[in-house]
Amino acid sequence: MHVRNKLGIAALGLGIGLGSLATWQTAFAETPSQSPKHQVPRSKDGDVVVALCDGQTTLEVEGVKDPSQISREKAQGISDEMMLAWRKKNPNANWDAPPPKQQLLAQANPPTPPAATSAPIKKGGTTASSGPDDAARKATADVQAGHTYGAFSERDEAVWKESTEQTVREGHRVFHDAKAVGGTVAISCDMCHPDASNTHPETYPKYQxxxxxxxxxxxxxxxxxxxxxxxxxxxDDDPRLKAMEAYIYAQRKGVKLDYGKH
Structure with a gap:
């Protein structure tokens, strides 16, 4: 991979983006009713230009005209090089280390969850085996029928926990998959934020x-x-967005809530 560096002053090193058509006029371009958007610089050769989300740190990928030609491996290399450049420009930035390797491996290869229940349930007059989601809904219905938060059992709690972990695992999958998140390039969220590091969900809401x-x-x-x-x-109701939120929060379990912190 051969790239040319075009480095600017970085403000926030969170995420990267691609583009090759827009003229560099400012770090952000705002249109009515929309959030500010980046305008990445034009390559004189028509090559793909990659930009960090500060809107100023960029790399030109020589010889690559179509972003879809960038493989995951190449995208990871681009991300690593740009983040290294950003950190050199911002040596005093508060940047956390990625989670321990054993934690990454555990999430990448989650154990197969046990069946929530072996008892069949009725669906539209037919019998079907119940999974975690079905069992969770049934447990919730049981609690609601009792009209008290104290009406659930240890089994109910186990079912709800598994349902939550199932959502977290789905968030892990989407976070690590550029296509699943709806990206048009090979870059996924984890490339700049290994396993959601430096996302700091405990600091939201805050001014961005x-x-x-x-x-x-x-x-x-x-x-x-x-x-x-x-x-x-x-x-807001997209399952992918909900799953990623769950995953990011799960990665900071135990961290004190400190909304508004920068």
Whole structure:
């Protein structure tokens, strides 16, 4: 992989994006009713230009005219090189180390969850085996029928825990898959944020300079999808957005809530 560095002053090193058609006029371009968007610099040779989400740190990938030609391996190399350049420009930035390797391996290869229950349930007059989601809904219905939060059993709690972990695992999958998140290039969220490091969900809501307003975690996820990853923002009820939120929060379990912190 051969690239040419074009480095600017970085403000926030969160995520990367691609582009080759827009003229570099400013770090952000804003249109009515939309969040600010990056305008990446034009390559004189028409090559793909890659930009960090600060909108200023860029790399030109020589000889590559179509972003779809970038493999995951090449995208990871681009991400690593750009993040190294950004950190050299910002030596005092508060940048956390990735999670321990054993934690990454555990999430990449989650154990097969045990069946929530072996008892069949009725669906539309037919009998079907129940999975974690079905069991969770049944447990919730049982609790609601009792009209008290104290009406659930240890089994109910186990079912709910497995349902939650199932969502977290799905968030892990989407976070590590550029196509699953809706990106138009080979770059996925984990390339700049290994296993959700430096996402700091415990600091939201907070004012985000990229958006120019107070943002929730999901707002920033969507901003990164739309700008660095060059995809379309997800609807609030999109299962992928919910799963990624769950995954990112799960990665910071036990960290003290400190909203508004930068």
């Amino acid at each position: 300079v990229q958006l120019g307003r107070v943002a929730l975690l999901r707002d920033m996820i969507n901003w990164c999808i739309e700008n660095p990853v060059r995809g379309k923002p997800l609807a």
